[in-house]
Amino acid sequence: xxxxxxxxxxxxxxxxxxxxxxxxxxxxxxxxxxxxxxxxxxxxxxxxxxxxxxxxxxxxxxxxxxxxxxxxxxxxxxxxxxxxxxxxxxxxxxxxxxxxxxxxxxxxxxxxxxxxxxxxxxxxxxx
Numbered sequence: 001x002x003x004x005x006x007x008x009x010x011x012x013x014x015x016x017x018x019x020x021x022x023x024x025x026x027x028x029x030x031x032x033x034x035x036x037x038x039x040x041x042x043x044x045x046x047x048x049x050x051x052x053x054x055x056x057x058x059x060x061x062x063x064x065x066x067x068x069x070x071x072x073x074x075x076x077x078x079x080x081x082x083x084x085x086x087x088x089x090x091x092x093x094x095x096x097x098x099x100x101x102x103x104x105x106x107x108x109x110x111x112x113x114x115x116x117x118x119x120x121x122x123x124x125x126x127x
Contacts, residue, residue, distance in 0.1 A: 014043035030105035034088040037117040
């Protein structure tokens with residue numbers, strides 16, 4: 001598989017996950033929406049890592065680490081937001097944490113992160 005093929009595969013999968021996130025947001029399935037926001041962002045970052053480094057991206061779900069690996073700088077505020085987005089992966093997957101995500105994933109909280117991830121994805125696609 002070529003570098004371009006790998007980038008394309010990651011981006012196509014990320015776009016599919018983003019469509020799911022949009023649908024879940026419309027359907028008010030907020031905790032699941034946040035999980036798919038994380039998943040789409042993770043895949044776009046992995047595509048960028050391949051494009052910029054021609055290396056296999058690390059096996060991690062940590063958005064901060066992936067952002068660093070992609071060579072993207074951020075402010076402390078953004079790092080805190082990226083840490084929060086990373087938590088959506090763990091909190092949506094494991095029963096012990098699902099309740100925590102479910103409690104905070106109301107319309108306002110989810111809308112805020114849904115739009116932040118959307119802005120970041122739009123920016124990543126231009127890279």
